[in-house]
Amino acid sequence: MLRYLLLAGAATLVSAPTLAATQAIIAGNLIPDAATGPTGPAVILIEDGRIKDIAKGTKNPFQADTVVDLSTKTLVPGLIDLHVHLTGDPGDDFRDEAVNPDEWGVVIGVKNAALTVKAGFTTVREAGSAQNTAFVLRRGTAEGRIIGPRIIAAGPALSIVGGHGDVTGFRTDVLTALASGYTCTGPVECAEKVRKSSKSGADVIKITATGGVLSQQGRGLEAHFTNEEMVSIANTAHSLGLKVMAHAHGARGIEAAAAAGIDSIEHGTFADEAALKVMKAKGTVLVPTLMALEGVRARLGKGIYTPTVEVKAKQALEAAGRQVTRAKAMGVAIAFGTDAGVFEHGSNGGEFALLVKAGMTPTEALASATTVAAKTLGMENEIGRIAVGYSADMVAVEENPLTNIRTLEKADWVMVRGRIVP
Numbered sequence: 001m002l003r004y005l006l007l008a009g010a011a012t013l014v015s016a017p018t019l020a021a022t023q024a025i026i027a028g029n030l031i032p033d034a035a036t037g038p039t040g041p042a043v044i045l046i047e048d049g050r051i052k053d054i055a056k057g058t059k060n061p062f063q064a065d066t067v068v069d070l071s072t073k074t075l076v077p078g079l080i081d082l083h084v085h086l087t088g089d090p091g092d093d094f095r096d097e098a099v100n101p102d103e104w105g106v107v108i109g110v111k112n113a114a115l116t117v118k119a120g121f122t123t124v125r126e127a128g129s130a131q132n133t134a135f136v137l138r139r140g141t142a143e144g145r146i147i148g149p150r151i152i153a154a155g156p157a158l159s160i161v162g163g164h165g166d167v168t169g170f171r172t173d174v175l176t177a178l179a180s181g182y183t184c185t186g187p188v189e190c191a192e193k194v195r196k197s198s199k200s201g202a203d204v205i206k207i208t209a210t211g212g213v214l215s216q217q218g219r220g221l222e223a224h225f226t227n228e229e230m231v232s233i234a235n236t237a238h239s240l241g242l243k244v245m246a247h248a249h250g251a252r253g254i255e256a257a258a259a260a261g262i263d264s265i266e267h268g269t270f271a272d273e274a275a276l277k278v279m280k281a282k283g284t285v286l287v288p289t290l291m292a293l294e295g296v297r298a299r300l301g302k303g304i305y306t307p308t309v310e311v312k313a314k315q316a317l318e319a320a321g322r323q324v325t326r327a328k329a330m331g332v333a334i335a336f337g338t339d340a341g342v343f344e345h346g347s348n349g350g351e352f353a354l355l356v357k358a359g360m361t362p363t364e365a366l367a368s369a370t371t372v373a374a375k376t377l378g379m380e381n382e383i384g385r386i387a388v389g390y391s392a393d394m395v396a397v398e399e400n401p402l403t404n405i406r407t408l409e410k411a412d413w414v415m416v417r418g419r420i421v422p
């Protein structure tokens with residue numbers, strides 16, 4: 001027996017933590033699906049990280065190994081943020097890129113993964129990092145070795161030479177040393193970079209379809225890739241079963257990306273009627289990331305940004321939020337994403353109030369971070385709802401978010417894949 005215990009103890013040192021066999025969660029008020037709304041008290045049975053059964057009412061009918069009492073809370077599906085950068089923090093100096101090794105991003109990422117899941121975000125899409133940092137974080141949270149959300153990771157973004165995803169702002173020999181290896185010119189090379197990304201372990205392809213606000217590239221915020229390049233990227237990714245997320249601010253870049261078959265437009269700052277019309281026709285999803293601009297607003301004019309960045313930031317701030325109002329009016333799907341990393345990780349929930357301010361209902365805002373985001377990931381049968389067979393990803397909050405959306409800014413209790421976040 002002693003020998004068995006010693007062996008068991010030794011085994012736990014090298015393997016990931018195991019889950020309690022069964023858990024019963026008593027919820028004061030259950031919102032199983034944003035569209036359903038609150039359904040009253042319920043008890044949820046969890047086994048092997050999945051929702052096994054749900055009983056209505058306050059009485060626990062299940063024989064579970066552990067019971068969690070959340071009878072004073074509202075339980076909602078785990079939240080999904082489709083646009084985060086776990087390996088970076090706001091206000092980082094762009095010159096850090098030439099100083100810190102990639103491994104430093106993992107240290108920052110471990111910290112930020114914990115902050116993110118504690119804020120109620122049980123799934124995130126990592127929208128651009130160094131070659132392997134987001135991928136090892138993804139493995140770390142999946143195996144339960146570090147605290148964090150489920151991570152769907154892009155790895156390095158594809159960019160044009162000198163574009164938003166290409167390092168700029170240093171002398172040329174330094175730039176050569178810092179190159180990510182993911183710039184491309186022409187449909188053939190761009191297809192090759194999609195395949196390279198897939199081979200490296202990307203779950204999704206990220207491209208920078210237009211200029212970006214916080215990079216040192218001084219070519220504004222308009223379209224970067226040619227139509228032929230974007231068609232090639234979309235078709236190649238789709239042939240590998242991967243979706244494409246395109247960073248895009250300028251209207252013509254948004255329109256061209258949607259027309260090319262890109263799956264989601266990130267930011268979409270200057271989306272006009274013509275661009276949104278193509279998005280609607282093609283089923284392209286808008287991921288607005290309004291929190292990013294709040295982070296930029298707080299840092300503008302304080303000598304934090306270079307003059308190149310200040311110019312672009314001012315342009316983007318003038319348009320902030322309008323794309324959401326327009327997209328809703330035109331029936332374009334809006335999914336939740338924040339660009340955390342541009343602002344403090346863990347404040348992702350601030351996006352909800354901004355979406356509502358821009359014209360979405362609380363129900364639509366909650367759906368954007370649950371069912372709509374899950375569908376955008378192609379994971380609508382796995383996450384985004386509290387339903388039998390789904391991953392046990394759940395968040396307890398103080399109030400009903402459909403009457404007070406800001407209650408989603410603070411999670412009181414979080415479970416991801418059946419593990420309670422400590």
Ligand SMILES: [Zn+2]
Nearest residue numbers: 083085127339
């Ligand atoms: Zn981003």
